[in-house]
Amino acid sequence: MPEITIDGQKIEFNQGMTILEAARSKGGDLVPPTMCYYSKLKDTGGYCRTCIVKVEAESVKNPRALPKPVASCRTLAQDGMVVKNQTSPEVLEARAGVVEFLLINHPLDCPVCDQAGECSLQDLGYEHGKMDTRYEFKRREFEQRDIGDKIKLHMNRCILCYRCVKTAEQITDGRVHGVCSRGDVAEISTYIEQAIDNDFSGNVIDVCPVGALTDKTFRFKNRVWFTKPVDAHRECPKCSGKVRLWYKGEDILRVTARKDQYGEVEEWICNECRFEKKKTADWVIEGPSKVDKHSVISANHYLAPEMKNDLSMLILNPDAGNNPGSSPFSKEQE
């Protein structure tokens, strides 16, 4: 079996796998972060550039290093390839730069964004970005577009990962949204106010890594870290019916698909399960969800080290700083 070395670890892979796929087959810290790649969809990746890695040697046959970092999601693994991800300062620096660029076009309105707490960009920014901003110009703004009564499009937050476009193309029966214009003003758009109207369109909410596409039925209801995820299923004629219910007390505030450790949907769900079935009686409860990846907020990452020592902060939030895993979110789980 061919073998690739990533951050010093040897990984066997199947011919035709990308560097990223090979890395994920091993798991752990050597896996590059992604914002646009989505293993459940065809032809994704190559847009966001966060998964870049350094190729120190291309293959057994051709052991030369590549001059510039490559996108691991779009570069095939080869036998004898040597790749550096976490162990390359050049990659970390370049990635921090990409994060900075992603944030340039992002409004940072996390306090009023429903995605906060489960946002890939928040996680990425914390884990791979820099603490301060060098950006002091006005951020771009788009005209508000109404794309129907179930899904809210917040174009200002969009990072143009194209996941929703691919979802619409591949999961739903007819694509009614796509990308318009180019460059700095390119935007996800729906054709002249035409609502996204078909049974699986709600999945675009789950694939969106940021708060650009959110659930209108959950809008401003609660912060995600105050809700408790529970796995459940039902007999559904359209989809697998396997979902995650987000409880606040006795109420189901929203229904989403189940996600894996990389934040990717395990099985697509239909709009009926997502938007219509919000009573416990509709579901067979399986038990609390296992959430592998702690989000920024659930791990109390928002407290800078100096703040953690600040007495006033500690009084406001007695748990802060002492126990990183002790947010209300994880407490409810455990």
Added chain:
Amino acid sequence: MAETIQTIFTEPAHTQMMNRLWDLQLQNGYIRDEDITQLASLFGLSEIEVEGVVSFYHFFHRQPTGKYTIYVNNSIVAEHKGCQRIIETFERETGARLGSVDRSGMFGLFETPCIGLSDQEPSALINFYPFTQLNAMKVKDIVGRLKAGVDVADICDQPQDNIRFTPAENKTLFFRHLEAGASITKAQALSPNGVIDALKISELAGRGGAYFPTWKKWQAAKEQGASPKFVVCNADEGEPGTFKDRVLMNACPHSLIEGMIICAYTIGASMGFIYLRGEYRWLLPRLEATLADYRKMGLLGKNCNRIEGFDFDIRIQMGAGSYVCGEETALLESLEGKRGEPRTKWFFPVEKGYLQLPTVVNNVETFCAVAQILDIGTDAYLKLGIPGSPGTKLISVSGDCKLPGLYEIEWGMTVAELLELCEAENPYYIQVSGPSGECISIKEKFRRISMLDLLARKDIRCGGSFMVFNKERDLVRVLLNFAAFFKQESCGICTPCRAGNFIIQRKLERLDNGLAIEEDLKELKTWGEIMKTTSRCGLGKTATNSLILAMDKFHDYFVEKLDKSYNGQSMKFDMEAATREYETYKK
């Protein structure tokens, strides 16, 4: 023999998208809502996909653009030659404000980056007919005549070729007489493998600027099992300051066509395309006429040049205003009637190109060179230029010189010699290979122009553009013009290029307004470097080349513009940024 294009290969319907959009744009001045609906049902696409294509190209509009659509070139050379005054004069004479249409709906006035006429600036396109060497009087006259109902075609200019120099002793390669069909017959005598050997000996490399060995590309395409195969000529000459392909297509379109036929014969292709940039629409009749001639002579169509079983014909595809389509995979996407977004490099076009079939993509100059090399033979060709870099190169010279125009130089000429030939006026720095190339100082004038030694930075590989600037030309403003260009032309699919070009432009504006501090310069550089390392295609990777080089070589220009009063605490107030929104609101 037939005079119209032969159906050798039937292309899928959706590849005709761009042509249909062009028809509608020219017919109505814009693409109407009903057109989108009709095209969507015609090609079996969703409306948003059609909308996505329309909005990608800046010559397609969704609002009326007037009976006469005026595009004034705003490239840096045009800026120095006074395009701002030309725009103002057009505004006054037509009553249309820049970026809009006048009240009567007669004139639409827009800006566009380099239209390939840098040797005769200021220039503009009106309904895609060229108007060169404009001045206020001329603009007044043009608008007056259009108002009087004169046809644009009757009053437009015929741009000069301005071939200023060819190698002495009549050693010109590109502009020598080429008998129709002569080079094809020679190729036939050589057999396909012989053609590849000849190209190998001649060391011909891709003249679009990447200098990939032509024989390797053709060999790879020849070896592909899949069929049909295609030959694509990249005539999307978008790099500001370049116009060599314009001259070639105007002066010797036949050598281009022969080069393509030779390529088709060599690799076994059945169809060819000339992807012609929208700005060169005025060259279309000439190219079509030459193609028709070649069909009449039996050099295109079934059994070309009486070679049994060699069926090949060429179609011209118009681009519609997008610099990134000069990138070969973006060009192929556009040729297929889609948004011109560069593909990921899973495969080379020779493996999976147009419609995922083997495709050779070469520049106009490369094809012309192939035809001429086969005609004169490799021995004669190797006598031109210098060892390791044989042949001649076409260079488009513009900017601060008395004789802007096309120079065919032998490889190995120094920058100093070229500056002397074009009678450069007080040259101080030179932008070689366009905004994505490199900025060199007059101190480097003894560097040779050759294909050798790219990395050692001793010689210069010039892609074709050579813009000369004198010391009074503000380098920061030049770079600002480039930054605005790249921001405009970025396709926007990858993060570094989309956000990077935007922020670089903002920072340079700030510097230009005297509001920047030393820290800003450092940031400009780090951001530039990030774009270079992380962008997806050549556009983003090269967009900040000149900026980074210039910051080292010409630090003075930058330091001079810094905010001198900065005391480490309070920064100057940016009045323009603060009032910008109000200004837009007023409009």
